[in-house]
Amino acid sequence: MASLEHEIHEFGQLDQLSYQDTPIHRLDPRAKVLTTLVYLVCVVSFGKYAVLPLLPFLLFPVVIAGLGNLPTGFLFRKLLAVAPFAIVVGIFNPLLDTHIALRVGTLGISAGWISYASILLRFGLTTLAALVLIGTTSFMAICAAIERMGAPDVFATQLLFLYRYTFVLADEVVRMGRARALRSFGRHGMGIRVYSNMLGHLLLRTYARAQRIYLAMTCRGFDGQVRILRTLHLSTRDVTFTLGWSAVFVAFRLFNVPLVLGQFITGLIT
Amino acid sequence: MSHHSIEARDLAFSYPDGTVALDGVSFEITHGESVAIVGANGAGKSTLLMHLNGFLTPLRGSVRVGDVPVIKSTLSDIRKAIGTVFQDPDDQLFMPSVYEDVAFGPMNLGLPLEEVDARVIEALTQVDALRLKDRPPYRLSGGEKRAVAIATVLAMRPNALILDEPSSNLDPRARRRLIGLLGTFTHTKIIATHDLDLAMDLCERTIVMSGGTISADGRTGDIFTDDALLDSCGLERPLSMQNCPKCGRSD
Numbered sequence: 001m002a003s004l005e006h007e008i009h010e011f012g013q014l015d016q017l018s019y020q021d022t023p024i025h026r027l028d029p030r031a032k033v034l035t036t037l038v039y040l041v042c043v044v045s046f047g048k049y050a051v052l053p054l055l056p057f058l059l060f061p062v063v064i065a066g067l068g069n070l071p072t073g074f075l076f077r078k079l080l081a082v083a084p085f086a087i088v089v090g091i092f093n094p095l096l097d098t099h100i101a102l103r104v105g106t107l108g109i110s111a112g113w114i115s116y117a118s119i120l121l122r123f124g125l126t127t128l129a130a131l132v133l134i135g136t137t138s139f140m141a142i143c144a145a146i147e148r149m150g151a152p153d154v155f156a157t158q159l160l161f162l163y164r165y166t167f168v169l170a171d172e173v174v175r176m177g178r179a180r181a182l183r184s185f186g187r188h189g190m191g192i193r194v195y196s197n198m199l200g201h202l203l204l205r206t207y208a209r210a211q212r213i214y215l216a217m218t219c220r221g222f223d224g225q226v227r228i229l230r231t232l233h234l235s236t237r238d239v240t241f242t243l244g245w246s247a248v249f250v251a252f253r254l255f256n257v258p259l260v261l262g263q264f265i266t267g268l269i270t
Numbered sequence: 271m272s273h274h275s276i277e278a279r280d281l282a283f284s285y286p287d288g289t290v291a292l293d294g295v296s297f298e299i300t301h302g303e304s305v306a307i308v309g310a311n312g313a314g315k316s317t318l319l320m321h322l323n324g325f326l327t328p329l330r331g332s333v334r335v336g337d338v339p340v341i342k343s344t345l346s347d348i349r350k351a352i353g354t355v356f357q358d359p360d361d362q363l364f365m366p367s368v369y370e371d372v373a374f375g376p377m378n379l380g381l382p383l384e385e386v387d388a389r390v391i392e393a394l395t396q397v398d399a400l401r402l403k404d405r406p407p408y409r410l411s412g413g414e415k416r417a418v419a420i421a422t423v424l425a426m427r428p429n430a431l432i433l434d435e436p437s438s439n440l441d442p443r444a445r446r447r448l449i450g451l452l453g454t455f456t457h458t459k460i461i462a463t464h465d466l467d468l469a470m471d472l473c474e475r476t477i478v479m480s481g482g483t484i485s486a487d488g489r490t491g492d493i494f495t496d497d498a499l500l501d502s503c504g505l506e507r508p509l510s511m512q513n514c515p516k517c518g519r520s521d
């Protein structure tokens with residue numbers, strides 16, 4: 001349970017980071033959401049074997065994390081935490097796709113390894129971008145933004161509550177876990193049976209709580225629609241941010257920047 | 271709702287599993303009164319409160335607020351008039367920031383944004399929590415959560431306040447502050463509690479419940495000196511009265 005508690009704590013930390021006050025945090029959430037979307041589309045739309053042209057995309061999360069005062073070590077740890085997923089997803093590529101695509105000296109590198117590298121890189125970039133977005137924009141601002149951008153009300157509301165009660169639910173899980181640990185004396189409780197009991201119990205608790213929350217909401221005039229109170233202002237700064245970065249991403253997507261740069265430099269030398 | 275008495279007549283209720291939680295409860299609370307509802311765990315206090323704002327429907331008997339019966343068609347008016355503060359603030363604070371949480375009710379009333387803002391600021395100032403307005407509710411201390419939960423209800427401008435165990439889970443200082451705060455409200459107050467000292471400080475009248483019925487209803491001072499009654503209902507004298515019954519208020 002300790003590691004779960006730790007995860008929950010880290011998740012809370014990300015949430016807390018989003019309440020800082022930096023130029024990036026002050027940007028309109030819509031500008032950041034939209035920019036991140038363009039970023040994701042550009043990164044994901046590369047061909048299967050793209051590695052080199054992806055590298056310049058590292059610029060965005062690095063710059064935003066820097067300006068947004070997000071601790072690098074923290075982001076890196078979060079990235080590592082989700083890395084096993086990406087590692088597993090692409091693991092068979094090197095085995096299945098064995099024809100040699102690249103020769104470095106006498107060493108042949110198979111297409112499979114290249115596509116695996118591409119997957120890992122893309123996974124890293126998109127995860128970083130998402131982390132940076134969440135770390136610089138409070139979750140409710142993100143919800144307000146996607147609602148303003150035309151997502152259905154219900155969707156934004158659901159997301160909002162999901163996020164809000166993750167903390168409450170997480171606390172409940174931690175408390176139950178502690179109670180179990182206290183009475184199982186370092187052994188694994190009663191194994192799987194206790195876990196299923198705990199899960200059932202958690203479900204009941206959650207259900208009871210949901211009912212009480214609903215009461216509290218009707219008590220204050222809830223009629224099925226949450227009115228998210230947010231006056232969003234798009235300033236020229238926000239527009240410049242979005243357009244500027246989007247232009248950069250599209251340029252990175254269309255031109256193989258490292259290659260062009262390399263050619264340019266070799267051109268200078270010779 | 272011209273005058274705001276709250277009247278229960280012969281209320282009875284059982285939960286679906288057959289537990290009889292209320293069995294013939296009657297009382298009338300007049301405008302401006304502060305009433306404590308005390309009783310051991312499981313005495314039926316929370317169940318009773320749930321009937322006063324129509325969250326539960328009695329099997330027998332009725333509730334009236336002013337001259338309006340609490341029935342399905344009057345519920346939304348009743349709930350505007352009677353503000354309920356739940357036992358666990360985590361149930362009540364569901365929005366992502368304190369400000370939005372307090373604004374939730376006024377927004378649903380369809381008030382213009384400036385009016386909503388004015389009410390939020392006013393309610394938060396009343397409970398001395400304005401500095402918390404941009405914080406997420408789940409990061410507040412127990413006492414702060416309670417204060418904000420009360421503000422969410424005040425922002426609806428209710429005539430009466432119902433509070434379920436308001437001092438549970440508070441440290442002594444937060445509890446003191448809460449008692450001070452509640453003392454400043456002029457609303458009709460109905461407070462379910464087993465904190466008899468709190469009842470002593472805030473309520474001139476006390477209703478004692480046990481086993482789903484009312485065992486006593488009278489002046490707080492009289493009830494808390496009646497050891498036989500308290501004992502039969504599983505209660506103990508408030509600490510402030512344990513040695514000297516006459517000077518309990520002099521803390």
Ligand SMILES: Nc1ncnc2c1ncn2[C@@H]1O[C@H](COP(=O)(O)OP(=O)(O)O)[C@@H](O)[C@H]1O
Binds near residue numbers: 312314
């Ligand atoms: N949801 C429920 N389902 C079944 N029984 C309940 C439920 N809630 C409360 N009870 C029972 O009803 C009785 C009164 O409970 P309650 O009103 O919560 O008491 P109090 O608030 O005074 O502690 C208790 O015996 C309790 O076990």
Ligand SMILES: [Mg+2]
Binds near residue numbers: 317
């Ligand atoms: Mg109760």
